[in-house]
Amino acid sequence: MNGQTGQGPDRSPAPRTDVCIVGAGPAGALVASRLATAGYDVVVLDAGPRFDPVDRLERMERRIRPAHGPESVWDMGGERDAFTSEGEMYYPLNAARVKGIGGTSLHWQGMVYRLHEADFERLSYDGVTADWPIGYDDMRPYYAEAETELGVSGADDNPFAPPREEPYPMPAFKPSYSDSIFAEACAELGITTHSSPSARNSEAYDGRVPCQGYGTCKPVCPSGAKYDATVHVARAEEAGARVIDRAPVQRLEHDKAGETIEAAVYATPDGEEHRQEARQFVLAAGGIEIPRLLLLSSSTQYPDGLANSSGLVGRYFMDHLAARVGGTVDRETRQNHVGFITTESHQFYDDGGAERGPFKLEFLNYAGPSPVGEALTAGPDAPWGDDLLQDIRDSYGNYLEVTGLCAQTPQKSNRIELNPDVTDDHGNPVPEIHWSLDDRTRRTIEAANERQLAIMDELDAEVEWVVGPDNTGPAFHHMGTTRMGTDPAESVVDPACRTHDLENCWVASSSVFVTGGALNPTLTIAALSLRVADRLEGVL
Missing domain, CATH: 3.30.410 (Cholesterol Oxidase; domain 2)
Incomplete structure (x- = not known):
């Protein structure tokens, strides 16, 4: 459980745990909930704070008053969230993301769809882009699970x-x-x-009230009728997981052989750095911060960053x-x-x-x-x-x-890089977005x-x-920066979402998408995360 000390929350590392998850948005929360409920020791590290649900009405007030910009609703901005944008089009990254327990699901509109069958086989169907190494049939049972876990209101009327x-x-x-x-x-x-279909309650569901009609779903639902990842964070903690807020991971450290990750090094508000060791690591911090973390984790053995033997970490960035x-x-x-x-x-x-x-x-x-x-x-x-x-x-x-x-056609030139000339509040290069x-x-x-x-x-x-x-x-759907594939020279993760280069590093994110379709990605993120949890149970 989340420990407390006389000085406030205990953010010290746990002894070597079964799984360390980076990011407490929908992907990380679902993996944590599933594995903790199965009896595994789980630690989740998130860069942002815990937001008090009582404050949601006040955050809604910020939303409806013209004097407040979108970043102010969930306290985005400043050195912590600095970024740069290059290329044909400016990318306003902070306008629609949240750092904190629950992640950007605190802000999202709640639209959930299964990708079409053809979305997994665009090269086969259209003769352009690429095929995923998995298909709709592989995802079908996980889509059904994800709809149950999130709570989806919908009708079977879409031909x-x-x-x-x-x-x-x-x-x-x-x-x-x-x-x-x-x-x-x-x-x-x-x-x-x-x-x-919508991840908000048309009737009471899973202990949450029906939609109250505030009309401010994006960026804040005051009633909790719209799903957000704090639902599964709470379940994970009830099952014994430890969730540490305000613990931005600075880098990942690998073993001497360069075959596994040994620890996630994270900072805390008191200025200290800690090493969280684990048997398995899951990166669930989204399509911008995951490639950034892998690139920040360069070493003598991996000068171009971790999991980057293909040179594709950060490449094929897509949005809708x-x-x-x-x-x-x-x-x-x-x-x-x-x-x-x-x-x-x-x-x-x-x-x-x-x-x-x-x-x-x-x-x-x-x-x-x-x-x-x-x-x-x-x-x-x-x-x-x-x-x-x-x-x-x-x-x-x-x-x-x-x-x-x-849909945006994936292009290798669209990418996330590090900008060494601009640093965040910990002195790390910020993400630079190249988008056209x-x-x-x-x-x-x-x-x-x-x-x-x-x-x-x-x-x-x-x-x-x-x-x-x-x-x-953009729709602020960050996809494609650690793409999935069977060939280690042409992809970052394998069809199970495990990195080709590091045998205990998994990615639960839309960053693994090969193509993005034209449908909001969260249900697919959730389905892939449940699939990752299943694969992890097979190796733990």
Whole structure:
């Protein structure tokens, strides 16, 4: 259990343990919970603090007040979280990540999908990119487990989704009023719409309340109805795991032969460094910090970093790209802002071939820019009081937006490196992100925009903005930086997610993705993590 001393939490290392996990987000929490429940000694190290659930209402207040930026909600920023960005496109890393117990699941929107069967075989299907060394059938039982563990509300009404036998743990959320507006237009255009599965409770589940409708799911759910990894952190601790917060791992140290990791060296707020020894190590700190840690762990024997004999640690960085079209219609479009998506279309997901990648359409429950926020930035002539109220009555609530996620074609040149010229609060080089778009990814975004514009035209909407290839941004889904494969010269981890170079180092993360598809990655991360836990039980 998490020890206490007279001076506060005990952050000293445990005696050599069975498993040391780096990162207490969904991946690390699921592995820790599964292994601790099975009776293994587990220590989890996380760079950030424990956030008090009581503070979530106050963090929601930060979210809805225009004076606060997204980083302030979960205390991101400063030397600890420094990074640099190079390449064609700037990557705003800290805008949507959290360091702390629970990780970025404290911030996420809660959208969960199984990758399509073709996503595991893009080279075979499309003749471009690459195939994973595992397929949908390998993942299928773990997807079902992950849906149960997270608690997913959904319906089996998506004709384009991969096959499944089990019903979702909870029923889907009902479509919103604006969904019905989009459904009419899509029916006229021959576009099939369907529900969107969600890791939030449509009814009481697993000791957590149903969704209370705060509408601030991203970046904070005050009620706990949306899943976050503190659920499995608590289970792990109840089963005997030790979870140490504010313990950023500085480097991994290997044995003399260079075949195994011996210890994770971590820092504590008192300025001390400690060595946590273990038989097995699981890296679960996400697609940016995992390659950074491996690169920081260079040695005389491994001058290019650990697990990097292929030279691919940090390479093939991918994200999902936004495609959006929004505007106004001459009718009311909403009753309440629910804060998450309830209707989508995957109709055009798998028909791109070599020309373009997958994309999905999302129909936003969206009211448009806040009149209050606009007033705060408009200066002394902004309307206030009764004038602002009249503006809200006249012009608020007639917005519609079709958005979507677009796949990014993996490129070796997109990468995470160390920047020795900029250091964090411990003097370590910060991650430097090199990110750009290739022509195939641009064509994917253009194809999504074309469908979105057709829908808005069918609705006689006045289009007010288009987010396309030249002004797109990331979904903050960090994928591909320790890719999976069977050939040690072309990949970092094997099909079991164990590194080729170090026999006791495992990676539970979207960093192992070979391709990213166009679907939010958390359910696949969770399924892979449960699979890693199974493989670990086989070697412990």
